[in-house]
Amino acid sequence: MSSSVNPEEAQWKNPNIYSRKEKSLGLLCANFLKLCDREGVDSIGLDNAADQLGVERRRIYDIVNILESVGVLSRKAKNQYKWNGFSAIPKAVDLLKKEGLKDQSVVSSTSHNVANVIACNHSDLKEKGQDKTSVSHKIDNRKEKSLMILAQNFVKLFHCSDVDLISLDKAASALLGDMHDPMAMKTKTRRLYDIANVFVSMNLIEKIRSPDNGKPAFKWIAWRENPRTGSPAASKSDDSKRRTFGAEITNTISKRCRADSSSDLVSNGQVKRLKVAKDDELKDKNQEMSTERLNGHGTMDFVFGPFGPASLSKAGVSGKENLKQTQNWEDLASTYRPQYQNKAASELFAHYVEAWESWQVEAANELHKQHLN
DNA sequence: AGCTCCCGCCAGCCT
């Protein structure tokens, strides 16, 4: 089913052609985080976020659930989430680690393998559900399968086991406990892909090939304490072969296999917001910044991903510059403007920028008129 | 061909 046409080329010939990479959860998450991690942002409305990012609300649910699992967000009310920021991650991870180790110690005080970390959670849940009605048991079952719990358990696997590299099928079978129904495995793995993509985009984990079997596996890279000694062991492999998401303009609502001619810039009479692209160059730049931050501030014990806490990211910048930074999408777009190697992509991006700028002028004029009236 | 994971259906919950 693979196309013989170079996707990048095809994309340029027909900008509305479906491209899977543009719609990845990881890229969407990166843009969602950019949207949130700005001065003055305290709470996030799901509708607003979906609107700004040009995606369906359903996708935002996936992201917020995963982000909630590591404390970056917390649910305030229906449709409303509180932005806790990246500084909440170490605490949340630490809590998960403690929780995982505590559960483990009940089962075994010596063995720290992957399956044990989760197996005890299963038995715990079963015990708690024993004298409950079938309805609440059903809710428990649903909760247990939630993306948030799954993401938390996934984090626990990294922090409560001796294993450094975890493949998704290994994680899936650990999370499933003693049940090894092939269909359940497949489903669990699908969800883990979702979670892993989000974590990769946050630079919490990294996808690498397992030296044992050459299969893809994940490694925690952001921050880690040795489960046994408790000593920090921040690690980061320098050469990742991770999939390069977001070399193009990001998520626009367009159905799979459907070239929607109205979907590029103008929708319902409104100019769509410029979608901030994430490219690897930016990612690497931000990683460098993260490392610099770590080195420059001895008190910090957490290497943040590309989207560190707003307060921290400003540490090395003057106050005046801070105010200028990321005030609006235009600033973001120019700050993080990708340098495309590909001419077509570069021109396409320029086209978007131009449209955005003309909209800005139009909007400013409109505002001016309103002020005069 | 197997891996990856987007997409949207639809069940359950909430207001």
Next chain:
DNA sequence: AGGCTGGCGGGAGCT
């Protein structure tokens, strides 16, 4: 009743 939430698996893109 209707909107919100999110588990789930089909199936298409990617490698």
